[in-house]
Amino acid sequence: MKALGPNKSPPNAIRTSERERVDDAAAIRLCRGGDGDAYRHLVERYQREAMGHALAILGNRQDAEDAVQDAFVDAYRALARFDEERRFYPWFYAILRNRCLKLMGSRRRHDSDALDDVGMLTREGAASVEEVVALEEALKKMLSESREVLMLRHLDGLSYKELAERLGIPIGTVMSRLFRARTELRAVLTTRPKKP
Structure with missing residues (x-):
């Protein structure tokens, strides 16, 4: 075996600084x-x-x-079946979403702990503290499907086409879900008690 020398690395090795630039x-x-x-x-x-x-769901x-940790493990194990013609994250998102839905089904805790960190997900300066708190409270009361589609559309800025791809549903279904989710959010926000 040939020695590589003190500053040489194997031809297939990727140095840490280079690894950051490696695409998916x-x-x-x-x-x-x-x-x-x-x-x-x-x-x-x-x-x-x-x-x-995952937090939105x-x-x-x-x-x-x-769910995120388990989904990354599941995805790693499934990499042999990954189609390189696809983008990684939409494929991974399907795994993550399934993991979240399984977790929800097994724990049956839709109304337990609050959506503590929605504030972390909102864009800085986009709303007052009161508006963020009201939104957090409203999101807690919504169905997970409604919460998910709203977060993907309005916080992540996904287009209808991107939402359809991410969720694996037709664009018409995306539009229907968004309409229902916005209606649900509006109803929750308008029925909350007003502060004196």
Whole structure:
């Protein structure tokens, strides 16, 4: 075996600074080739977004953290079946969403812990403290499907087409769900007690 020298690395190795620039497809190819460390790129890139989406679905930080962690493990195990023609995050999101729905079904805690961290997801300066609190309270009372579609559309800024792709439903269904979700949110916000 030939020595590489003090400053040389194997031809297939990726230095830490280079790893940050590796795109998703390259990271997936490296993972499939046996470089388990390359998966860290995908986790680091999408963990915050995944946490926001899981929190929108579950409404509970601890459950969301569990779902995100489990979804990343599930996705890693399923990388051999990943179609490289697709983008990683929509594929991963389907895994995450299924994990969240399973968790909701097993725990049956729709109304337990509050959506504590919705404030973390709102754009800075977009609303007053009172408006953010009112929104958090309203979101807690909504169905998870309604909460999810609103968060994806209005916080993440996804288009109808992107929502359809992410949720795996037709655009017409996206529009119907958004209409129902906005109606539900409006009803919850208008029925809340007014402060004196």
